Amino acid sequence: MSGDAVARNNAVGPVLRAGEVADAVVEALEEDNPGKEFTVEDRVAYVRAETEGECVVRAETVARVLGRPFKIAELEVNLSSFSGRIETTDDTMRFYFEKRL
């Protein structure tokens, strides 16, 4: 057993309840964060979407993907958790780390 088992990663992103909003958010993330690679892990009841260091979800993009109006505050209904830290504005949610490892 070693004390080295600590996070040496900068993975950030939302953990969403599986469903149409989760699918739309993953699509929106890829569109709104050009050049970023996302890993998406499907855990049956939830989906974990992660990328390096920072990413933003925009309500406008999620709304377009869903084909219906969508306010960023509504994301909370499906946002069970997230990795990294969070920042909320009137129409975005950002996940980030202040320090990069």
Add this chain to the structure above:
Amino acid sequence: MLERSEWYDIARDTNWTPSYVSQEALFPPEMGDPYGIPTEEWETFDEPYKVSYREYVNIQREKDSAAYSVKAALARSKFHDEADEGWACVLKLHYGAVALTEYQACQFQARMSRFGPSPAMRNMSVYGMLDELRHTQLQLFFPHELVHRDRQYDWAHEAQHSKNWAVLGGRHAMDDIMMTRDAITSSVMVSFAFETALTNLQMIGLSTDAANLGDHTFANLITSIQSDEARHAQLGTPTIEIMIRNGRKKEAQQAMDIALWRVWRLFSITVGIPMDYYIPLEQRHMSFKEFMHEWVINQWERQVQDLGLERPWYWDIFLLDIDNHHHCQQGGIWSWRPTVWWNPPGAVGPKEREWLEEKYPGWNESYGSYWDVITNNLLQGHEEKTHPQCIPIICNMCQIPISHRPGPEWGARAYQREYGERRYNFCTEVCRWIFDTDPERYKDHETIVDRMYSGEIDPPTLENVLKYMGIGVISEGGRDGHDYGWVEGFRAQAAE
């Protein structure tokens, strides 16, 4: 209409200069901030996850209507008629341990909403308080329809009013971190250590297995609950940043270290045992250890570093405990099954043991050797030999039996401390360290075994002890959930 950001800062700024009473009388340090950090510093508190009251009400209504509609839609399904007793154990244990603990959390949030030194903290914790009330109501209501089918579900409401040994453990920890600390310390302990690190395991990790099993009501319920936690847990982050900036890193670190360990010891039982033993093998998605690595080692520990705290000093002991503690307690709880309110299956047949060995290399020669004896007794028709004839030694901090990995050498030992009139026993260095941080705070609490000797349970006969713990009163105690069916695989192997 104005955007939220255009009015938010003004609306939440509710600090004023009191003229009828002193500032200290309005915000007593022992209830709010005992560290003497200046008010102007607390006014910089900027919660990262913002919501307005209007948004809050709309969103919560949507969450609640979804949770209740899924329940209503599936109420007529035959799920519970056909579900494995192992899964029923997960539910009975979950609701008994969690439902009214949420109500304690409601009081913890209420304390922050009244005594928090920052107006932003007071504002956000009003939502937190309403969140926890919602969780209490949901988790009392959902199991209620199951009580007519099985009285053990009644522990959802009764457990926290009982003196069952498992409840004493939960209550001791929750009283310590949520009920008897000031707003600032408990925010570090609960918002950051408890709600950011460990509730994810109970409320999201378990949902994967629930969905695999087809219990969509429960999967939907717990992930809905966790969406509230994801928001109000963010109260911890600015609290810690302000403490560090004002020379209180040591105190923040100690609060986090105490709380993570206290809650971990409970969660390894309420989530660890279900994931690796109660959930039928075919429906297990990952092991408890794998979930711990996903949520705590990777996700949470990285947040600790980002905030500027250190991982807890006992990290190596913690990693070792992730490999061991719930395996020990599965053995203990199963052996003392008449003392709990669920029917724990041993669930260590040949296939399950193969899976355990794969996920926890070395399981067979350690934990397996304990179950070998039990399995042989059952195969030979000596069920009576599977019930221990002695009383365990209970840790004076976590209230859980002191245990250790079995094998050729059994390394169990009690970490002891003499204090005042008596000797205290602890399961690990960590539980003893917590006691040492404030012996006066902890010294008078009696474990269930202390109560057998102190006259609290008098006379301490088996019958009286069980009754004291609510067994035979609230419901019958536990039996093997599969009526020992899991040993049949070995009988078949022997016949071949």
